[in-house]
Amino acid sequence: MKRTKRTLCGALLGLSLAACGPADEAGQDVTSEREQPLEATCTSVANTDMTVHACLHASNPGDNVNVNGASGAPNISTQHRHYTVALSGGGTGKVTYIPIARTSTTSTVESVAFYATQNVTITAVDTSVTPNVTLTALVSTHGITSDTCTLRHARVFDLQVGHTYELNISSPTSSVGVVPEYLYDNRGRYYRDADGDGYGANTPLYRFACEPPAGYVTQRFDCDDTNPAIFNC
Numbered sequence: 271m272k273r274t275k276r277t278l279c280g281a282l283l284g285l286s287l288a289a290c291g292p293a294d295e296a297g298q299d300v301t302s303e304r305e306q307p308l309e310a311t312c313t314s315v316a317n318t319d320m321t322v323h324a325c326l327h328a329s330n331p332g333d334n335v336n337v338n339g340a341s342g343a344p345n346i347s348t349q350h351r352h353y354t355v356a357l358s359g360g361g362t363g364k365v366t367y368i369p370i371a372r373t374s375t376t377s378t379v380e381s382v383a384f385y386a387t388q389n390v391t392i393t394a395v396d397t398s399v400t401p402n403v404t405l406t407a408l409v410s411t412h413g414i415t416s417d418t419c420t421l422r423h424a425r426v427f428d429l430q431v432g433h434t435y436e437l438n439i440s441s442p443t444s445s446v447g448v449v450p451e452y453l454y455d456n457r458g459r460y461y462r463d464a465d466g467d468g469y470g471a472n473t474p475l476y477r478f479a480c481e482p483p484a485g486y487v488t489q490r491f492d493c494d495d496t497n498p499a500i501f502n503c
C-alpha cells in the first residue's frame with residue numbers, strides 16, 4: 271500500500287526511526303540484493319568512535335613504541351600502537367607504513383588516519399610504483415577537540431593495500447606521537463534515494479560508506495523510489 275507523506279513521524283523526531291516505517295531492519299538485510307560497499311574515502315574523523323579508540327591507545331603507556339624517524343624509516347604498521355617518533359633537530363623524519371585489507375578480505379584501498387600529537391605535515395610516498403607517487407592527505411587540518419586526548423590532529427590518506435609508503439613528517443617539535451588507524455569502522459549504511467525525496471528505497475539497496483554517496487541518504491522507508499510525492503511508507 272502506498273501512502274503520501276505521514277506527518278506523524280515529523281512529530282516523533284527524536285524517537286527511533288523504526289517507529290516511522292513499516293519494515294523491520296533485519297528483514298531488509300538481504301545480502302544477495304545488497305549493493306557493494308564503498309571502499310575507503312573515509313574523511314570524517316572528528317567525533318567518531320575511531321578517534322575515541324585512537325585516544326585510548328595514546329593514553330595507555332603499554333601501547334607506546336619509541337622509534338627513531340631521524341635514522342632510517344622505521345615501520346609503524348602494527349595496529350593498536352602509539353608511536354613516539356623521534357625527529358631530527360630540524361623536526362623532520364621518515365617512517366614506513368604498509369596497509370593491509372581491513373574493510374573486507376578483498377579490499378584494495380583503505381582509508382588510514384595518522385592521528386598526531388602535533389600539527390605536523392605528512393606526505394605519503396608510494397614506493398611500490400615506478401615512478402614513486404607522492405600523496406597529500408585527504409584530511410590535513412582536522413583538529414580533535416577532546417580535552418583529555420593527547421592526539422590533536424589527524425591526517426587521512428587512501429592507501430593501496432600491500433604497498434609500501436614512506437611517510438615524511440615535518441614538525442615544529444623534535445618528536446611527535448602518532449597513532450595509525452584504519453577508518454572502515456566509521457562507515458554507516460546509506461540507502462538509495464533515486465527520486466530525491468530524502469527517503470531511501472525500502473528494498474535493500476544500500477551501501478556502507480563513511481561519507482554519503484551521491485544519491486544515497488541515511489533515512490529509508492520509501493516504498494516508491496520513483497515518485498518524490500510518495501515517501502515514508
Ligand SMILES: [Ca+2]
Binds near residue numbers: 467492497
Ligand atoms: Ca518516493
